[in-house]
Amino acid sequence: EDQVTQSPEALRLQEGESSSLNCSYTVSGLRGLFWYRQDPGKGPEFLFTLYSAGEEKEKERLKATLTKKESFLHITAPKPEDSATYLCALLNAGGTSYGKLTFGQGTILTVHP
Amino acid sequence: GAVVSQHPSWVICKSGTSVKIECRSLDFQATTMFWYRQFPKQSLMLMATSNEGSKATYEQGVEKDKFLINHASLTLSTLTVTSAHPEDSSFYICSTTRGSNQPQHFGDGTRLSIL
Numbered sequence: 001e002d003q004v005t006q007s008p009e010a011l012r013l014q015e016g017e018s019s020s021l022n023c024s025y026t027v028s029g030l031r032g033l034f035w036y037r038q039d040p041g042k043g044p045e046f047l048f049t050l051y052s053a054g055e056e057k058e059k060e061r062l063k064a065t066l067t068k069k070e071s072f073l074h075i076t077a078p079k080p081e082d083s084a085t086y087l088c089a090l091l092n093a094g095g096t097s098y099g100k101l102t103f104g105q106g107t108i109l110t111v112h113p
Numbered sequence: 114g115a116v117v118s119q120h121p122s123w124v125i126c127k128s129g130t131s132v133k134i135e136c137r138s139l140d141f142q143a144t145t146m147f148w149y150r151q152f153p154k155q156s157l158m159l160m161a162t163s164n165e166g167s168k169a170t171y172e173q174g175v176e177k178d179k180f181l182i183n184h185a186s187l188t189l190s191t192l193t194v195t196s197a198h199p200e201d202s203s204f205y206i207c208s209t210t211r212g213s214n215q216p217q218h219f220g221d222g223t224r225l226s227i228l
Contacts, residue, residue: 032214042222043206045219049215049216098145098162101159102159103157105156
């Protein structure tokens with residue numbers, strides 16, 4: 001059974017204090033790994049797609065990396081507006097031709113000024 | 114800009130009422146759309162895959178007669194929670210994708226509260 005585990009559950013940082021969020025996974029037939037940001041009362045907002053081990057994507061203060069067992073979301077010099085829940089999701093080969101997206105539990109990030 | 118529009122944003126209704134939630138793909142024609150449910154402090158759980166012009170595919174444990182899905186056009190899918198009860202109270206979110214292996218883009222969700 002496909003599994004996605006995110007850690008830590010919650011992370012509190014001071015503004016400017018860099019850190020990383022982890023997404024460990026086991027999947028039969030990975031078609032893609034996605035990172036999303038979710039603000040309270042809103043739907044997830046797409047951040048990155050990673051398809052193969054060794055791939056990296058970067059956007060502003062965020063950088064996502066992928067290995068065969070885990071993905072990291074690195075946050076460099078975070079700002080209070082980066083506070084949100086960050087979700088990792090796996091697209092597997094099962095179900096319909098579009099596959100099935102399995103989400104992790106998320107990491108709640110709080111950045112204090 | 115937004116790729117997916119979901120309506121309403123929130124709804125409060127009495128037990129036994131049926132509630133319809135709309136999900137519109139704004140930027141492209143979506144043959145497939147997805148419906149998720151999210152309980153407080155939990156992650157998203159896929160309920161069903163909505164297919165334009167055909168029956169929806171439901172995940173194990175999701176009652177087909179309880180959660181009716183209609184995908185009558187390439188830009189609109191609807192989820193109707195029939196005879197809703199307090200245990201159906203949750204955050205319902207829809208999504209679309211441009212194709213297989215592409216990221217899903219989500220609506221802003223519908224907060225459903227059944228009294």
